[in-house]
Amino acid sequence: MAANVAENELNFLPSIYEGIKSIEKDSHDMNQKLTDLKSQFQKARECVDKLPGVQYSKEEQLKRIDILRKQLISKQELLQKYRNLTNFDLET
Numbered sequence: 184m185a186a187n188v189a190e191n192e193l194n195f196l197p198s199i200y201e202g203i204k205s206i207e208k209d210s211h212d213m214n215q216k217l218t219d220l221k222s223q224f225q226k227a228r229e230c231v232d233k234l235p236g237v238q239y240s241k242e243e244q245l246k247r248i249d250i251l252r253k254q255l256i257s258k259q260e261l262l263q264k265y266r267n268l269t270n271f272d273l274e275t
Contacts, residue, residue, distance in 0.1 A: 195220065195223060195224070195227075196218065198219055198220040198223055199220065201216050202216040202217055203222055
């Protein structure tokens with residue numbers, strides 16, 4: 184992820200499982216597990232907020248991708264033209 188979060192920090196299933204297991208045992212333990220899970224969800228929200236481009240709508244993101252693709256194709260074409268020039272053409 185962009186925020187360099189360890190993969191296991193965003194793995195919610197073990198926390199959910201531990202929370203369900205603790206329901207059978209102790210309500211205090213369950214409250215602690217739920218607090219831990221809420222903390223993990225908050226970290227996930229912060230990571231998502233730091234991702235580049237999330238401030239744009241889907242349409243704006245697609246438009247930006249299209250512009251970048253066109254720029255890439257144009258630059259690839261220019262690079263290919265440059266590679267196809269002979270040494271004589273480069274000197275003039």
